[in-house]
Amino acid sequence: MRNVASYGSIAKVDDASAPFSASSPAASRWSGRRVRPSDALYRNAVLTVACVLTFGLYFCYDTPGALVTDITADLHLTSFRYNLLVSLYSWPNTVMVFVGGLLIDRYGNRKSAVALTLLVLVGQLIMTAAVTLRWYWLLLVGRFVFGIGGESLNVCQSTIVSRWFAGHELAMAFGFSLTVSRIGSILSFNTLPYVHGVVGLSGAFAVGALICTLSIAAASVFVCLDRYAEQCRARESPPSAQAWRYRVDSVEEEEEEEATGSMAMELEDGIRETTTASGDAGPSTATSEPPERPQRGSARTPPPRSPLQLGLSFWLCSLIGMLAYSTVFSFIAVGGDFFHWRYGASREYSGFLVSLVYDISMFMAPLLGRSFDQVGLRGIFLLTSCALSTLSFRTLGTHNAHGNPALFPRIPLLSMLTLGLAFSGVSSSLWPSMTLVVPAASLGTALGVAQALQNFGTSTASIFVGRTVDDFGYDYVMKVFAGVSAVAAVLAVWWNLDDWVHHGGRVNRVLPPEPADEAELRRQLIAAGLAVDYVPLYVPVYVLISPQAIDTVRRAYYRRLGEGEMGMRRRDLYARLGIAHPDVQRKAAEAGVRLPRPESLQRPTGISAAMTTTPRGSATPPAAPIVSASPARSPGMVVPSATRLSTPMASASPTPSPGSGRSIEGQPQPPPLPRRPPSSSLLHRSWKESPVDRSNRSS
């Protein structure tokens, strides 16, 4: 819980996550420095160092594969000992990477990146010493340490990328990170045999260690860039705004936040889905929350206690990843042998065919990523990729040189091209999708679980291949792989349907760009009196006690802000009528902040309308159009009640100073009659019915 401060309905990741958007007006106003975190240059630098983070890891991961003949010969390893060495990367990570994910969420990306790149280097150095000393057991220790650091480093890289490039650049950024990783693997396979010829086995491992230092350097640069971005962000917030940057440490506070946070999330999901379902975005859409902004939405939810709480969508996604990756990775491990024996291909041509998977992925990852960012369809593409994998394995398992020699070399080439495309599709769509279906604050944990499953799948598949090939032959293995890929495709259908039905198809949508910098807009709103930037910490705790307590706190707080009894009643009335308080309208006009236009006020967004249209069937009222999408939902900011048009208990939020009730020209006037019958207990009922207001207040 350390790096997440939650503000009622809004949880804020406190490690400069997604610190600056490309379209940040505030950032562009931030002057006095040459390069700003919002600049493309700065963001590219972050992406570069994030990509290089795992470069050493992938280079060294494939070292045993690249030097298989030399290692087994030089160290006199049996096939079993060699395979034990290779699999020692995956086995511990069926558990350890999950722990790593938790620690990444706990300590943040900066510390984790440095610690994990160091761990990878330590592992590689141990292996270098082991091959020098010819100590097999030490080699196993080294591979173990290397694996512990390596898989968690993968998770860390993903959380960095998803936080810096949330939104419309996410998949492309992931694509670039995959490309650099593939270059690491390809470089390893293509250079290490020559390096070994020149400097021997120890020298080859030492080269790997040297490349790992590159990753450490990248981690150090990332720390500087990320910290600098955080400082800029802090500088942009006025001192008063710092007041809401409190940390939540006590268990009670966590529980309270979890309750309000998840209620608010449900409410917000309901709102988005209601808007989407009705298709009645109206003119106010421009000023309200975009239909879906998964990362941002998810960032508001406190971290789940257990991975089981990560949701069906996440588990389906992880299972698909486990099945799809395990078949491809274990096929790559035996692919050279397979083509040699089943198609009579030369060793070189077999190697070429196998490497096609990585080669294609290297080129395709950013291209696919870019197209996912532009057209969405990640889920559909993942499904298509699983289907393509099925086709590829089925073909490889059916047509071989013995059955129909005329098909060689067309079948293996076409199958590998298909498999390469499928693998590119899986890796390019899976990881960005993963970040969309889990709360941002739990991303490390979630990716850790996903990688743990993937390692389990890969290790199991490798054992299966080892045990099956001799007895049943490669065709049988390929058919099983085709079956496993088909199961992944079926799960992908389920995953898409679930996402479509319950989440409005978020994984297939185009993500909007990150909104303009929230700090600046928040400052504008606060200056305009449309928001307050600080609510005492005792409020969220106290308001949970009883509706009476809520009312007492609310009134006490209004009084502190100079609000009289009449003002409070007027505020209640305006909120019940579902319109903006005239004074708020005036202030909004002065501040140049757009309120929803009159027609949007006529939308049937009352409680009953929402209850009938909320897809999940939850009795959550819809959100009102908000003054401005991003500021109204900024961490720690409370939007005055009257700006939350037609939110039933909008008046619960405090506002600095009530106005005279004058209306301004061109702005909507209150309708003559309330849409809902006034009730003396409305206030209390509404508190129960409107968690978002409670969480707003508590923030």
Ligand SMILES: NCCCC[C@H](NC(=O)[C@@H](N)CCCCN)C(=O)O
């Ligand atoms: N930040 C990168 C996301 C993971 C990419 C993925 N790698 C893995 O899943 C690793 N567990 C496997 C390492 C094996 C390398 N040959 C990938 O697509 O490589």
